[in-house]
Amino acid sequence: MSVGDDEQKRVDDFTAFVDATAPRLYRSALLLAGDRHLAEDLLQTTYARLFASWTRVRRTGNPVGYARTTLTHVFLSHRRVRRNTEVPTDALAEGDEPHGTAPEVRLDLLAALRLLPPLDRSVLVLRYWEDRSVAETAADLGLSEVAVRSRANRALARLRPHVTQLQEDCS
Amino acid sequence: MITLDRDESAFVTALRTADLDGGPSTSSLVAAARLDGARLRRHRRAATGAAAVASLAVVAVAGVLAHRPAGSPRSDLPIASPGTPHHSAKADHRLRDPHRAARGAVGGLPYVRSMTGPQPTRGLRTSSLGSDDASAPPSGYALLGAPGWTQSGSAGDGKIAYVDGSAEVELVWRTADGFGAKWAEGTVVGRTTLDGDDAAAYEQAGSVTVVAPPRDGWFLTLTGTSGVSVDQLLQLATQVRRQ
Numbered sequence: 001m002s003v004g005d006d007e008q009k010r011v012d013d014f015t016a017f018v019d020a021t022a023p024r025l026y027r028s029a030l031l032l033a034g035d036r037h038l039a040e041d042l043l044q045t046t047y048a049r050l051f052a053s054w055t056r057v058r059r060t061g062n063p064v065g066y067a068r069t070t071l072t073h074v075f076l077s078h079r080r081v082r083r084n085t086e087v088p089t090d091a092l093a094e095g096d097e098p099h100g101t102a103p104e105v106r107l108d109l110l111a112a113l114r115l116l117p118p119l120d121r122s123v124l125v126l127r128y129w130e131d132r133s134v135a136e137t138a139a140d141l142g143l144s145e146v147a148v149r150s151r152a153n154r155a156l157a158r159l160r161p162h163v164t165q166l167q168e169d170c171s
Numbered sequence: 172m173i174t175l176d177r178d179e180s181a182f183v184t185a186l187r188t189a190d191l192d193g194g195p196s197t198s199s200l201v202a203a204a205r206l207d208g209a210r211l212r213r214h215r216r217a218a219t220g221a222a223a224v225a226s227l228a229v230v231a232v233a234g235v236l237a238h239r240p241a242g243s244p245r246s247d248l249p250i251a252s253p254g255t256p257h258h259s260a261k262a263d264h265r266l267r268d269p270h271r272a273a274r275g276a277v278g279g280l281p282y283v284r285s286m287t288g289p290q291p292t293r294g295l296r297t298s299s300l301g302s303d304d305a306s307a308p309p310s311g312y313a314l315l316g317a318p319g320w321t322q323s324g325s326a327g328d329g330k331i332a333y334v335d336g337s338a339e340v341e342l343v344w345r346t347a348d349g350f351g352a353k354w355a356e357g358t359v360v361g362r363t364t365l366d367g368d369d370a371a372a373y374e375q376a377g378s379v380t381v382v383a384p385p386r387d388g389w390f391l392t393l394t395g396t397s398g399v400s401v402d403q404l405l406q407l408a409t410q411v412r413r414q
Contacts, residue, residue: 011205018204019197026194033185037375040195041330041343047200050208052215109189128183156178163181 014054018047022063025071031125032075036113042078046071068130069140072122075140112162119143120155127152203346206388313342313366314389317410338398342406344389363405365391366413372405381408 025046029039049070050057057063113121119141124138127148138148315333323334331342337373361372365383372381379401380394393411395404 007289011201014204015197022194022197022200023192027191030191030194036193043195044203044207045348047204048211051204051208052211066221109185124182128179129186153178156182159182160178162273162352163178163185166185 010054013058014051017050017063022047022069025067028068028129029071029075030110031113031129032072032118032121034110038078042071042074045074045078049074068126072126072140076118076122087171108162108166112159112166115162116155116158120151120158123148123151124155124159185219199346206346256297313341313411313413314342315342315393315407315411317407320407332396336398338403339396340399340404341396342411343392343394345392346389360401361405363408365408365411370408372401372408374401379404381405386413 022043026039026043029042029046030036033039033042046067050063050067057066059064113124116124122141123137123143126132127134127138132140134145134148137143138145141148143151207213242302251319313331315331317333317335320333320335320340323332323339330344333340333342358374358380359371360374363370363372363381365381368384368386370383372379378394378396379399380392381404391411391413393408395401399407
């Protein structure tokens, strides 16, 4: 088999992976970023990193988990570079119009998540959206399990009034 | 009083009912990943080469020190002192080593070749991705040359952030696949030039972004991320240069 064939096979394999994982990973990115444009950028950066090491990623046997962890790290490193230029606010950003069946829920949830520090947001997304265990979340984020639990508790308590309001609005 | 379990349950319910659909197409993601990924690999190879050169320099300095004559300044340093049992043993070992010449017989550097490894050739593309690689933007992408603005870092592989006091802007390279669709919902709030090309400024989601036309499958945006007025951003855009 020639080098060109190997490369084409690699690209085809990667394309199939993107096709299978992009919708789910985009939702995770959207929950982390709270903004569609930033979510797309995070997703693009994540896949670029994966593609650059695709053979090695494949060898891990869990490329989906690798992608999830990479996305979280990309988000957190992006946040560090931005150096808190994003100011938490209760007011929703104009122009971030949703599309779908429950726009109010989506907007309010994203806005509420944006109130949280990035690491707390990552903990919630990994724990309750990605359904990762406390131990797995701790390993992904380089935290202790105690830190994951306390951050999750604190973040959920902070979200409590917003989530309660969401439920009342929907009912 | 609400319990933690109820908090968790309420949050999970909110997640399940939220509409999070959308996102870029697979084809655009793959195209972007191939281009960005190829560039990443080039950067990694270049970084590996630079690290090897730095290591070589350190080892070379150590080698020079190890071969100073006995009367030279600072020859009393234990590690560099010829004549000490340690030094003599090492030197003798090198002299006896039959493989030394094959590994690069630079004085004091018996492992030079194995440390440097393959180096990327300057001026040649090192990616094996073929035609896609040819349309990748040059490294460095673009620079903002406005007085007072300094680079504060890069986010991801295609972004450079600049700061001037509390103000911050971000230069971003994006694949042309997203050109148009991404800015279609925005409102044009001004026009300027970006590296000589006519560019429009869009207001979207509370921020203003100057968008340049695509070149070679890529387009450049300049976004005011903090403390920058529209007029300032339009002026700054004229001082961006593609590389």
